Amino acid sequence: MEKRIKLLVVCFFVIITLFEAKGNGVAPDVKDKLQPCNSSRECGYRRCCVIENLKGRKKRSISFAGVCRPYGQIDSVCVVENQYANANVFRGWCPCKTPLTCIGSGITEVPYGEKGTCG
Template structure:
């Protein structure tokens, strides 16, 4: 498969993932594929979700912001790695950017 075809498939997958976002959840198992259950933090709320639940959020795409170790955000999509920028948020940890894995 050539690079353009791969890029198009990745773009379509990302667009599909974004359409599924915003579902209330209690754990990752409540979410669609390539989503995780992010706790509602910093005032982020979804209508109809309880305060103690989370929101299904898509995994990070290339060049999207992430947290190294993904304690507070979803991990990057398969084939991507969260590469630290050297900037740390407290208590979240090091901020990173989803980038193509060197070995994946």
């Protein structure tokens, strides 16, 4: 009887942990910490390096070009020019994940270019 109770308690905590991870959508350490990058190669699988602030970097500051972000999913915001770019660092948003493409909205946002939605 005592072994069954211990097993139930362990199962309960495992289930709670799984629900918490699923509810967040991403692992807590990935969601809370933005990984700085100078190239998409530094970001890992299904992620790219994005410049969010296109203003010039100060000469004396030690900083990175951008931060790692996931590739666009269905209905994610994207920039049409990024979709087929062969770049190490992207402006504003990552390209859409293959086989999705960035469908332009006709609205241009300076300095990024035409915004769209992954679809």
